[in-house]
Amino acid sequence: MKLYEFEGKKIFQAEGIKIPSGYTINNIEELQDPNSSVVVKAQTLAGKRGKAGAIKFADNKEEVLLSSRDILNREILGETVKRVLVEEKLDIKEEYYVGIIFSQEERAPVLILSKEGGVDIEEVSKDKIFTYTFDVTKEFTAQDAKEIATKANITHQDMPEILVKIANTFTSNYMQMCEINPLVLTNDNQLIAADAVVVLDDSAKYKWKHEFPERVNIGREKTPLELAANAIDAEDYRGMAGKTFIEFDGDIGVLTSGGGASITCVDALISYGGKPANYTEYSGNPPAEKVYKLTSLLLDKPGLNGLWIVGGTANFTRIDVTIGAIIDVLKDKKIDFPIVVRRGGPYEEEAFEMLRKARDENDLDIHIFNDTVPMTLTAKTMVDLVEDYKKRKGKTE
Numbered sequence: 001m002k003l004y005e006f007e008g009k010k011i012f013q014a015e016g017i018k019i020p021s022g023y024t025i026n027n028i029e030e031l032q033d034p035n036s037s038v039v040v041k042a043q044t045l046a047g048k049r050g051k052a053g054a055i056k057f058a059d060n061k062e063e064v065l066l067s068s069r070d071i072l073n074r075e076i077l078g079e080t081v082k083r084v085l086v087e088e089k090l091d092i093k094e095e096y097y098v099g100i101i102f103s104q105e106e107r108a109p110v111l112i113l114s115k116e117g118g119v120d121i122e123e124v125s126k127d128k129i130f131t132y133t134f135d136v137t138k139e140f141t142a143q144d145a146k147e148i149a150t151k152a153n154i155t156h157q158d159m160p161e162i163l164v165k166i167a168n169t170f171t172s173n174y175m176q177m178c179e180i181n182p183l184v185l186t187n188d189n190q191l192i193a194a195d196a197v198v199v200l201d202d203s204a205k206y207k208w209k210h211e212f213p214e215r216v217n218i219g220r221e222k223t224p225l226e227l228a229a230n231a232i233d234a235e236d237y238r239g240m241a242g243k244t245f246i247e248f249d250g251d252i253g254v255l256t257s258g259g260g261a262s263i264t265c266v267d268a269l270i271s272y273g274g275k276p277a278n279y280t281e282y283s284g285n286p287p288a289e290k291v292y293k294l295t296s297l298l299l300d301k302p303g304l305n306g307l308w309i310v311g312g313t314a315n316f317t318r319i320d321v322t323i324g325a326i327i328d329v330l331k332d333k334k335i336d337f338p339i340v341v342r343r344g345g346p347y348e349e350e351a352f353e354m355l356r357k358a359r360d361e362n363d364l365d366i367h368i369f370n371d372t373v374p375m376t377l378t379a380k381t382m383v384d385l386v387e388d389y390k391k392r393k394g395k396t397e
Helices: 005-014 061-071 140-152 157-172 202-207 224-235 259-271 289-298 321-332 348-360 373-393
Strands: 024-025 038-042 053-060 084-088 092-103 106-113 127-134 174-184 189-191 198-202 242-245 252-257 279-281 306-313 339-344 367-368
Touching: 005 198, 038 061, 053 061, 053 289, 053 367, 061 289, 092 157, 092 242, 106 140, 106 157, 127 140, 127 252, 157 174, 198 202, 224 259, 224 289, 242 289, 252 259, 252 289, 252 373, 259 306, 289 321, 306 373, 321 339, 321 348, 339 348, 339 373, 348 367, 367 373
Parallel strands: 252 279, 252 306, 306 339, 339 367
Antiparallel strands: 024 084, 038 053, 038 084, 092 106, 092 174, 106 127, 174 189, 174 198, 242 279
């Protein structure tokens, strides 16, 4: 999980790393009168905020107000800004770069240090960047920290202590990445973390010291529908149904199977002009009750005009069991919009017969395709059927 800057700084502060004084707001009414110059920073998960105009400086309340209004609820770097951090403007003497990342190549955390902070580390020449690969069987000591600081030509007496704190913060909070850029040396000789980029290891979530709202990797917290879908898998280890669920604002519900193929299918749907209402997968031979819950949650989403059930040829997921669960929901919900099914795998013929029977007995608009028909081609079928349905229902714009 990638954290917002203010969340990362919360961890830093708890670990004894100094941060600027400040507060966050969700609306303009929460602004406070500044006692001195401040920085107004959009809280986004994307980088390069400064270049995108998402970091502004202000010397009085009017400027803080104008800057906050300009940032709040604005789309920046693909994210709608819902929170702003207002914090003291530091009196900067020097700026350093400090980062730790878990290297897959080294199979260990690697410390990165440079005297050239405040700019993208990619822009710093390699001869000014110094690295240290941690030995996970040994403690990272103040002497180790002093040696790398000396190599980086950073002589501040507190730098070794800060590096040790950052290393301990990385390990004790189960981080995959921790970056402070810049670590500021102020004119009153303090080292302060002016920024925070933190990525936590999701597999160690049960060990995290701090709780953070669930979010998707598109820069927002999870919706109630996404959380409810995720809970299906959390409550039952058998197979997968709902572990991955992203809600969109489209009108075509999507139930996919097949990992990368399912992403290709959603891309195809969009390329034909369709608007997905979600992205989700069910796979690994999930039991009927899990698929029923997932389908039911999806079909309760308002504004749907179609349902696309699509996936590659399964190896061991029983098509009759999963399709049977979906059929039960379709009958319970009395769906009248078009449903396109493209599946293949064990017991597919039994599943197709179940679909035909449900279609005839419940007046369902179901269109069935086996794995001889390309998945992406059924995306066009889905889009065409939805457009026809909307015309018949008078829903066209």
